[in-house]
Amino acid sequence: MRPLRRGDPDSIGGYRLLRRLGAGGMGVVYLARSPGGAPVALKVIHAEHAADPGFRTRFRREVAAASRLSGRWLVPIVAAAPEEREPWLATDFVPGPALAEAVGSWPLPVATVRLLGARLAEALAEVHAAGLVHRDVKPGNVLLALDGPRLIDFGIARLSGATALTESGAMIGTPGYLPPEQMPTRGGELGPRSDVFALGAVLAYAVTGRHPFGSGLAAAVLYRTVHEEPDLDGVPTDLLSLLVACLAKDPADRPEAREVHEALRPRARDGRARPDPRVAVPDTEANWLPGALTRLVAERSAAVLTLPDPPTAEPDRATGRQREQRHEASDDARELNGPDRPNTTAPPAPPADRAPAPSTDAKPPARRRLLRLASAVGACVVGGGVVAWAAPRLTERGAGPGSGLPRHLIGLHADLTGPERDAGRAQERGIRLALADHNARADRPFDLALRVRDDRGEERRAERVADDHAADPEVLAVIGPTGRTGTKAVIARYQKSLLPLVSVSCDASFSARQEEVFVQLRQDETGLEVPLLHYLNNVSRARRTAVLDDQATGRVSDRAAETLTRLLHGTPTAHSVAADSADFGPIAAAVRAAASDAVVYCGDSPSRAARCARALSEAGFRGTRLARQPVLQREFLAEAGEASEGWLISTTYADPAELPKAAEFVAAYRARFERRDIPPYAVEGYDAVRYVARTMRDLAARGVERGALVGQLRDVTYEGLSRTIEFQSTTNELVPTNGLFLHRVEDGAARFLGRYDEVREA
Template structure:
């Protein structure tokens, strides 16, 4: 949550003694401060060029003035501000809870009742804001803090009086892409209805764990916000209708904040729904951290000390500080007010994270992503299982904990996650990132810090250039998988006149695959192939499918994103096409079978991801049994490869731990061992090539490459390519 003060940090800002750093950015630093009466505050201090910008100071003064005008319980109150100081500052009451982003990223979506309660209370705050003639303009998950008694809305840095455009340039987009309204995305003035749209995005995020318009470049998010419908799959019907109304493109079709604040409170007498236990634990832990802060000695000469009554030397600082007992009593009352949950939170912790009395505890990081929940869930669960097994080993020399941080699918967020892991010296290795863009950005950060990380789901293989010693991949190369479609067709006697759609909306992964598939099908197998390319975001997929059907193709491969592939399945089914059909490998494990319905039956996906429950080997049976015992279900897609990756890292890490008690293992040692290691996993032998990518020898790749078919509404593993080669029969 925080880090110690640095030598150059001040010890005091006006009436607040600074205790810790809460965060830093391009404009300045946010500190945890304490007033003389013991009140904790978040003190935002502006530095750098912004402090010398008169226009910025005017906006900063407005932020403080506007925030003071809102006194709603669910808005964090302003405790003080000075826009004229050498370094402008603003202090608000400190809320020890996590932001909604942190809570959802670490523990998943909120229950429906909790999310609806969250929305109702935030609507109450917005209703009062709007009644005062103000618009927040940046309602997003990162600006919602969670406390045991309800949420708090923060950050009025871009708020304004409705109709006030004096400090906003014409056509300027203000707010956070992905959550701002269509009218804001077009550069039009924001209104109270714009805040309601953003609130709908916050609710969608709370209920699904993902932004309603996806992630990616700001330009793409703005385009989707204006032109596309939000992705609301996974939200229960009653909540979905409410969220959809808030996210209406037309501001006139949205409910008002006043409407939303009067939503039924449900069965909760105080109108608030209980937070999940894991989130309550986060809040309690941060509250406890606030109470356990040591007294801080000044880190710089403090010229603001109060003089004595007779004009002599300042009174002793200890005399002016609130007593430890007073702070502890105040904090105890806060926790007790939360009921039994708070006490239970402090008294219990996950079995995986329970350290031994005399053992060192090391941390395994999991770098997941809100943009890839399937990969992230499998990786987190695999890591927790592997760590639990380690911690159950008698006579072990140390314990392990799992810490999960999630990026948003973007380069900056991935860099932030990698920076947080590398800054923590207790973190000894990281599983992830799980997707290509975060991997590209984070690999450099991990490499510079010498922190070994392994991705089991990325397949572009040029990360070695920026991280030659710390980055490893246990997933197969994406580009190879296009050729494996051709191999599957050959082994199952399904070669024919192939129509291939390269839908560029699927990104560079499918672009690489399509080229190799066409080459292999035509040049290596001597069969006919008719390719079609669909420009990104053009919506021309149906035209491409129609053109290929007119060409008389007898086999079909649609390499593109999920939505477009589902549409192609329906189009082919409507046309009566019954030839073999393949999708790109990253759609394995998605809800394609459900969304495509009967039209999806018979579609193939070929990848290097095993369904361990369908394997007969001893290792697969033991892994499946352990997974079922822990999670109550069969292992999900991508779980086995993530588990193997973690076990391989932990096995090599054990060989780097010094025998001398208290000595810290050198981070670089793990990377050196991994580069030369071999590991027998659940279904394959892992070893790394010259570029730290998963390497295969001879025909071993066929043993760990699987064909899956959509059958009876789910993906079913048909066998490895080696299995199909051995039988020599079609599996359809």
């Protein structure tokens, strides 16, 4: 909610205006109070648009369409004046966020999405029974209330089979939620099953956090809607077949809204459908929203409950649109001049983000209004009065997004379902915790939202994901890629669009490091020998180290063996295992015979490393054994068994459970995802978002955009939970000591020892 501007009227049609809820080119939406004290949302259309006969006809149609509907999950019109010079309509006020706002920070739980779908399908069934087609079912037109969702905005609804009021070939609606038959090339007739297609897209978005046909240019989204299958990765099995049916290209293959409602309607344990929720709503359905969203709705309801009447504005003879234009110019001037400069373009106006101070003699809210709002904020009636449930400030992690602030969008380019899905999923979870943490901070200058795209570990899809992110003007920075597939081509695409790409887990040890958009927050593969060298030279002080070059793993092992042999103290010895051999027995015997006190396996194969570990154990070797990060996989621990005990592994990730300053992150992660162990790169994903947000904050005064971020990111030093993010001015690479760690295998698992240069035990 925003304060009224000086040129806004005091009241319209007997409704007292309290705040602005939104404004656009077509008009303004106000929060208003009815003569009886009930809150309403009042939409006013600018006079110049109402002068268009076609527009006014559509507005009359919206009033007529919404007035004939009375379903529980629809928002009824309580008053309207479609013939006024500036026509308006008033509906019940719903204090909850739109689905688009809620999912912008976190996909909804499956149970919530099932109830959401059941109730929206019920709403659409009533719309269709009245002979109407909504035509614009989308996340922005679904409001989340404490007792269930509400479908709003019948501005382009029309009778099924009626002729559209637009010029030939025009489309009305939202790309990504328009059915294929609405495309001009298809020429199909819109009907009730067109709304079902949009409902399927809305539910896919709610449960995955991604638009099923992607984002970006409208033409690209429309093309994918017609010619490609929806992206349903991450949709739970029990929803997948229903959403596939809803999103069928042919309307005849889609279910009706009532069938969707029946499929999603809550059922008792015996499999029977529960009673009509309008008659009795079980507690589990009444508490249908996640706790953070429930608190957000309650907070907004409480804010409405306590709003005082605004002071009476001075008379103004100008028309509503003239007043609007004058004060928009005043606001623009303040923005251009900055908060500390005098406004030389227009007379001073009250700050847009500060509500008028309540009058000292303001009357308390009317009793009827209090009772009307009591259920919305969990109030209870006590002794003839009302005690409102105090909605807490959203300061905890995982809280919902704020409102009224600029929104900056971050993309995630991840492998979530392919061969490297573990790293991708871990980063997504860490990133979502960072977003929730940022959006819960009272001092934030902007909100953050996330757009996730899954490349499935496929090269062509990875390139397409990069193109989609690059084509989406809202995406200001991207975290990723989380896997190694097609990295070179992917980075080149982001470079071409000057879109910052912040890498957490991807190893790009080729010339991509020179690309200015590519900000790598981990050491690449060539740096993993540094912790091993430091440990052997300065901690264990090994004198005879056997360096094992596993030729089956190619150039990686050869390069590591060469580096270690050249830089190790004492008398290192080089040994190699042929690419066509899996027998490490002779090497183990030679190591034992040479009285070596340490062994380094230089390959990157977990399975072959396990063979090496078993051979060394069988030969009776008990010295220090070391390897690099690629080896530290479940495969190595399982196949080596007890022979893996004591192995030291250099990594580019930390274990937040062993970092005191990450205690809050660990608690939030375990509570949100119900997992005791925290996988690699989860806390690093969290740090990446906070680092990008810090850079955005530094740029806020000048304006946050892609090019500015590219130029600023490496100049920022950020103290993260897992490491200090700081770059060398000469190489543009991460300071080496800040991102390399050591783990030791103990009791069949990897125990985090800390940053390599801080490890003291031998």
